């Protein structure tokens with residue numbers, strides 16, 4: 536198996552002096568070709584920063600990021616990104632979105648992608664006529680248009696309702712396999728991370744770091760009822776406990792309780 540992405544001792548700091556924030560501390564992570572890896576962790580643990588440095592839209596301070604063995608120095612067509620907020624052009628229809636890659640249109644790839652993504656029936660619709668789920672399908676189809684080797688997704692389904700998300704989960708698993716795409720998928724939803732990932736990378740905050748990498752003990756072909764399997768539930772419990780232990784959520788809670796005790800209006 537060759538490596539799609541290798542992060543070797545990657546550091547990223549924002550700001551300087553007392554205000555400096557270590558968003559990434561000494562990140563080592565290797566993702567195999569065709570692998571689906573999910574990054575999970577509390578808010579502020581550096582998930583988006585890691586994804587953005589791999590995308591090459593954020594620089595890193597130290598260490599090395601290799602994509603297909605080549606150092607990342609900026610964005611490239613081998614990597615495509617999908618964000619939570621659908622970034623579609625309001626004046627383009629679904630069909631219009633595809634014409635941005637003329638050569639690919641000629642090959643019929645755009646139509647094939649629209650079909651695979653279930654968008655053929657809405658090809659003449661404008662973004663404001665589409666549901667959130669449909670808009671994200673367009674964003675994914677557009678990202679895949681140039682045949683990226685790696686798809687980088689930052690909480691892409693975070694704004695969707697639970698039912699639509701389940702549909703999108705099965706769709707992205709299907710499409711990524713069909714396209715032989717490597718996927719790095721950021722979420723703060725542990726269930727989503729386990730359902731989609733072959734491995735779940737748990738990050739922890741302050742400083743942002745890789746805490747634990749879990750191999751998901753489920754068959755690669757996922758189905759919704761697997762969420763009830765004991766292996767799934769056991770991993771979910773373990774990850775949630777680890778997030779609580781590393782994120783400082785408990786200390787925040789204790790601090791709140793202390794504050795509310797001291798500031799409670801005295802009725803004595």
Ligand SMILES: Nc1ncnc2c1ncn2[C@@H]1O[C@H](COP(=O)(O)OP(=O)(O)O)[C@@H](O)[C@H]1O
Pocket residue numbers: 549550556557558576577578579580581582583584585743
């Ligand atoms: N452009 C920036 N400038 C300053 N600090 C930033 C910037 N981007 C992220 N950070 C800080 O880096 C840390 C990690 O942020 P981020 O990668 O967005 O975390 P996550 O996506 O896991 O919520 C946070 O403390 C955040 O405040």
Ligand SMILES: [Mg+2]
Pocket residue numbers: 582583584
């Ligand atoms: Mg983020």
